[in-house]
Amino acid sequence: MTISTISAISAMRQSTLQTLGLGTALEIFRNGRLPASARDLVDEVFGKVGDRGALVISGANGIVGAGKAMQLGSRLEPFGVPILALDFPGASDGMGRHYPGLAKTFGREGAARIMENIIRMSYNGLCLPQQLKGLKPRFLLEAIPEILDAKKAHYKLFRSAFPELEIRSVTSGFPSSELGVGIAHPAFPHEISKIWEMVESNPSSLIPHPSPIPRLFWALGMIPVPVSDNWSFVLDVLFCGATLAALRYHQASNMPYWKIDKYFRKLLGANPFRAHDAIGAKGANFLTWSCLHHLKRQYGALFEPNADLNERKDTGQEYYPLNHFRPLVNWSFGRDEEEDFKIRILGPLFQMTSLILHEKRSHLAHVNAIGELCAQFRRGILAVIRGAGYEAAMKIVKDYHKLHPQAKKCWYPEAFEQIGTPEWQQLYVNAEHNGRAGIITVSRESYNSDVDAELNRAIDWLAGENIERVIITGDFHLSTQMVGADTADFYPALSDVKEGLRISGDWSRTARRLHDDFKVSVGFIGGKRCFGGFLELLMHCHYLVSVEEAGLGMPEVTLPVVPGMEGCHWPFRKTAPEKWPGLLRLLLSGSPVRAKEAVGRLVDYAGPIDKCLQTAWKIVTGADHNVARRKVKEAALKKLPKDLALPDSENNAVEAGRKAIFECIQASCAATSSEALLIQAKHSAGFMASPACRTGRIGAELKKTMEV
């Protein structure tokens, strides 16, 4: 692998934070604070207190505008930034529909506060309301319909009244060069999704942006993703492209949309037709058509909307039948048909990805994450291509061209020739070091075999660089929490004990490397929560540092599964016997605890974020830190509590999981640490193949997703 060197920091690949101008993860620890503060950036964008201006959202009652009014409104209200919600007088109340969700999240008082901070204004599209000036608009988020001339006229109107106004369009397709303003394209569902594709005035995704907007969004807890200034950016090439591929399959096979969705979900995780209906068929079909229509003009037949989409764009018809016409006739594939389906879906998607890479539309980790975070892909598109391998990916595209020869234009096979580079190989895990201390960052919220393989490569790389001290953490960007194992990886284990053994064994061995391969290792939890497999992984570090409010838990029992990464004995080996009942309760109840309540049991230090960053850095650099290292007892543990100490669950599956976890704890703790890995793996694998697991949540997911 090649090593890039940035500011005396060596890294496997560029950090995604760098694309936002926020430096590297190592710098965050070295500086002992986060690289941007929301307060400073709010001051920069909206003016300081006393001169605070407003955020204007135009088209505020539309699907995007209303969702973003809620999301940005809730984040800017504490800073006293009013939201000016602009729409036509006759627009239906899109924002009001969000109130119940807002109240659920922030409580009635919080929701009322947020809504009170939203000032609704009507305008006729030709001139701005008089009152607007008095509220000092500083930032316009334009969310009006995807009509180029209308958008341009809208900007002109605002620019003439407010020449200094920052403007961003939520457009899903038009590039900045067409619109004349920057892009902040959000992903659905707009009130929840934190992802924004952003095109700034200096539209190179790999150069830090001078504009404060992406950094403001980051500081407000969202996930801005810089993309280059090309039609439909990344997300809508993938999302609209996936929809088009599915529509073309429908045309070729007559298979109903609902069934194509099921096979699509089995293949990639997404269900494009359901997504369109859920977003709102009329608007979503128009947007998809609009993106494809413009992409077709730029790139040719690969993106050409078919007749079906043309019709739906005009009619707003939903893809799924109405309730009284729920499907009666099932469809299923033979092996040949499934292969044909794969070619017709993956072929165009792979080719579209080659275009994205050819045009350097974004950092590869971004391209990959966008599929997962915004388009429901089980694995990002680059991980899918990487998993298929260069030869197979090429063959799929070539086979697709036999079916659709007109699509051959804009196929860039050379983009896949880089598949062996760190940019391709480290989509989820990066490593950096400064010659003394290393940082491993994980940008995926759930642990899967891709992360496992990449983590091993990162550990190997650091070892090759003679780094003996390491912090492992989320990436401060794409991953805002650590939710545990990706249970989709368990599907094969539900019918094959060997698969369960392999997963549990492999992942546990990776986790042990954090303990065995480094002189000092520090697990760092900087997000809202760390659960299950990720907590097991980080507990293997010599030290675990967490922000105090983070939720920590082992929810496996609720699925149910038996923790497979040594969660049933490793924490006991690091903890004094008087704290074992607490550990037992954590494992058997599945209820999380706050990090600050788990010091000495799960974590070694908990505090505010800056203190945590500083403490972790002190530990890893060998400075004075006053955090005691808890040693792992190698010998068998004695006198473990024999009583579950919990009331019986009414849920039979939970009860079965509890019993199995309890047995696993007893068996693995009664062995030496060396023996326990395999014992735990056997218990975990055995339970995964049991009826209790197969009929539990993972079994249900498997059935829903894979048994089409």
Place this chain on the structure above:
Amino acid sequence: MPIQKIMFPRARIPYGTWGSSYFPAWQASPLAEVNIGQFAAEAMNKVLGIRKVPKTELDYLITGSTIPWHWKFWNSPMLASCLGRRVPGCHLEQACATGLKAVTLAAAEVESGSKDVVGVLTFDRTSDSPAGVFPERRAYRRTEALSDVWDNFGFDPATGKAMIACAGNAARKYKLERKEVDELSLHRHEQYYKAQAAGFLKKVLVPFEVLDVQGRVMGVIDSDIGAARPTLRGLRALREIDTCVTGGTQTHPSDGMACLLVATSEKARELSRRPEIDIQFVAETEARTHPSLMPEAPAIAVKELLRRTGLAIKDISVVKSHNPFAINDAVFAKELKYDWHKMNRTGCSLVWGHPQGPTLTRLLIEGLEESADMGGGYVLLMGCAAGDVGIAALLRVG
């Protein structure tokens, strides 16, 4: 002998674009529990998919059924929507002649030049047939209720007799013997099972998994449930309901669908799975016989058809009949001096049941497939229909 005049010279049936469900006996399968119109439309879409015909090829949809079904008011356009292709269409109903009449209408539509590809979708569900309530001010009861299938079978308003009575009448008129009718029925069953064993049925019949409201598989329609292999001894032992009519020599009600396409000759070549096979409409006719003699009506229609075309029965290579009573075939054989052993070589409605609307469509598909297997020739299709009607058609497979 060359035909002087072809009825629809432009219209063709594209070979192999057809399909039928199995016809499970009434109340015996998940079809008893579904909106049969919706099922049929979704099934046709799947048939077209299996036959590699994009449904976007359809210009028009002619549907045919005889038993009311939920949302029947919306008829063909609604079924086209269920099929996934929003084309116009119309609905046709003429008792058991429906299947063939719908095909003829489709051919006329193509012939007229207004459409290039017309779908024919026929179906019926005899199970749980709906009951109609009719205000009848002059009736003694003021309001009449009628169970659509059962009550119509049991009462021909034109004669005041049950439909089964016409079979006995015909048997007596033609002096048929029970022994021959039993043997004929046995032979028909043997023909069906022989065709099944040879894999013939799989060429025309498509199995369907039927889903419940939660999307779970409720059952699979993959056999003609109700068809049962009789023995001669068993047939002879059955109680005679009317002359030569027993439970073994008459059909049973069933549920199902059958569909095909009619297209211009250019389009037919494009859509056909074997473009070298050319299927043309030669002639079609209908006849009506005396009251309560329905089983002889098809023979009368065939005679008329042969007279019009100038063909003789010996010129026909495949003869298929809708025979709710074995008597039908025996009468036909007597009238046309034809050996009934040579008819219905791959099965018939006497064996696999009678869902009315799609019965003649399935018979037609089977006849065309059989003819294609034989290298072509004339296919004669006939059947009786309520009202003492007979319908017959000639197609040429070249």
